[in-house]
Amino acid sequence: MAEEFEQLRRLGAKHAFIVDSVFNSTPGHVAEICEAVLRRGAKISWSCFLRPQGLTAELMKLMARAGLTHIEFGSDSLCDEVLASYRKGLCFDDLRHSSEMAAREKIEYCHFLICGGPGETKETLEKSFENSRHLPEAVFMAVVGMRIYPGTDVSRRAVAEGMLAPDADLLEPAYYLSPDLTTEAVFERLQEFSRRSPSWIPGDPGRGYARIIERLRQRGAVGPLWAYFRIAQRLWPRPGADRSLR
Secondary structure (H helix, E strand, O other), X not given: OHXXXXXXXXXXXXXXXXXXXXXXXXXXXXXXXXXXXXXXXXXXXXEEEEOOOOOOHHHHHHHHHOOEEEEEEEEEOOOHHHHHHOOOOOOHHHHHXXXXXXXXXXXXXXXXXXXXXXXXXXXXXXXXXXXXXOOOOOEEEEEEOEEOOOOOHHHHHHHHOOOOOOOOOXXXXXXXXXXXXXXXXXXXXXXXXXXXXXXXEEOOOOHHHHHHHHHHHHOOOOOOHHHHHHHHHHHOOOOOOOOOOO
């Protein structure tokens, strides 16, 4: 990757995104990459996916030195009960610790959330929102429902609960939603969260925001779109938005 960064820098690239969803599954590998980037002088700004667990202050500091400016955490929920139901193998304290380390290094970060999956209730949604107040400078990208894939526990649960036909091929996307909730109720709750905190971005930010981003890109702005959505939402709060990023 260090060699690729060096090549990108020579070609004039200003920013790169590492799309490996398990990038930090081996922390030592991440450290080796960052050290190689620094040795080569191939430093450009970059973003990546990170699992919000097993990170250390030393590794976060090293990544920042190597050019990391934005992190996307695949957290899925900010509530321990839902994290357990999703079998994430982590808890809110992991999310908070990872967030605090990123904030200390002035790395912008976002938590992507799946709202309404197995075990979700109105109470757990509210718990996620309350916990979000403890994550400094975070952005929260929230979608409604969990994508169902063949042969998974979620697909078997959806069949057992009567929301999916046993012979569904799932070539067309289907989404699991907790029987205790409706899409409308979850989205309305997320919209309420966004009115109480501009760091919550539910669903598609819409055409107006897209035009703003296009103008920013034309002026040389780089990095993930959510960093700009947060700024735009603080300046121009949305009365409504599309219900999904799908």
